[in-house]
Amino acid sequence: MNTRLPGWALSENRKAITFRDKKGIGTLKLKGTYDLNHYNIKQIKRVRLVRRADGYYAQFAVDVDIKVETQPTLQVVGIDLGLKYFIADSKGSVEPSPQFYRKSEKQLNRANRKKSKKFSPARKKAKTRQSSNYHKARVRYARKHxxxxRQRKEYCKRVAHSVIQSNDLVAYEDLNVKNMVKNRHLAKSISDAGWSTFRQWLEYFGHKYGKVTVAVPPHNTSHNCSNCGEKVKKSLSTRTHVCPHCNYVADRDLNASINILRLGLTTVGHTGSYAWGDLPSWAVGASLLSNGESVNQEFPL
Structure with a gap:
């Protein structure tokens, strides 16, 4: 070992790491597709081990400039986040909701029942370790979750990247997801949609490629008519916007996305927008990898 920093040391080929923090971890082999030889050792600011259901991962916080220069597309878009569609934009395009949790719910419930059957209340009362079969079932259940x-994260990442690459300005709703999931009728569907994850990737890629991402207040974006501006109240089950004032008819989500874009264009340069070159809130104090991944990029051991 010739590359040393306090607490840990990388091997010469940077395929193994030795922890020297007196925790008894020792030397671990690094597996993964990312090559640490691309970075100067001084760029690695922090290393930590993270436990996941399928093993341990080494997280490297690397200090690099992630910005990439791109040619302007001369396109702007407003995005409406929903449950019927994952996103609907002001150009009339929609992205279907993948519903990863819903599709796996039966398997998850089955795995949870198997785990519960192997749980021993007597062992818990006696404060002794549960059986090996229980822990195996628990790990299988955790791996399914x-x-x-990960499916949801990769989907959000792909869609966000596509939206940013195709537009110079992206306007979207500034949704308070934490409050929205308090609705017990919609909590599961909202959590499955992954709106917060999508927004994080959208803002990240916007910062990376120098695009404007602006969050606008969601109040009345679904009710106001995008053609005449009059308010047309409608229930969640009403999927078509029909304006009695100007006779404008459009899909509910399309109408909302046009309103969101209009708000975004009037908001640029004011509070709530991320102008070219400005640092979004998620990136304050964060260390990023030069390949565009965030600080918690996982390297399996």
């Missing part, structure tokens, strides 16, 4: 979570 982890798979759903």
């Amino acid at each position: 982890l798979r759903v979570s």
Whole structure:
């Protein structure tokens, strides 16, 4: 070992890491597709181990400039986040909701029941370790949840990247997801949609490629008519916007996305917008990898 920093040391080929923090971890082999030889050792600011259901991962916080220069597309878009569609934009395009949790719900419930059957209340009362079969079932159940979570993350990442690459300005709703999931009738569907994850990737890619991402207040974006501006109240089950004032008819989500774009264009340069070159809130104090991943990029051991 010739590359040393306090607490840990990388091997010469940077395929193994040795922890020297007196925790007894020792040397671990690094597996993964990312090559640490691309970075100067001084760029690695922090290393930590993270446990997941399928094993341990080494997280490297690397100090690099992630910005990439791109040619303007001369396109702007407003995005409406929903449950019927994942997103509907002001150009009339929609992205279907993948519903990863819903599709895996039966398997998750089955795995949870198997785990519960192997749980021993007597062992818990006696404060002794549960059986090996219980822990195996618990790990299988956790891995299924982890798979759903990763599917959702990759989907949000792909869609956000596509939206940013195709537009110079992206306007979207500034949704308070934490309050929205308090609705017990919609909580599961909202959580499965992954709106917060999508927004994080949208803002990240916007910062990386120098595009404007602006969050606008969602109040009345679904009710106001995008053609005449009059308010047309409608229930959640009403999927078509029909304006009695100007006779404008459009899909509910399309109408909302046009309103969102209009608000976004009037908001640029004011509070709530991320102008070219400005640092969004998620990136304050964060260290990023040069390949565009955030600080918690996982390297399996």
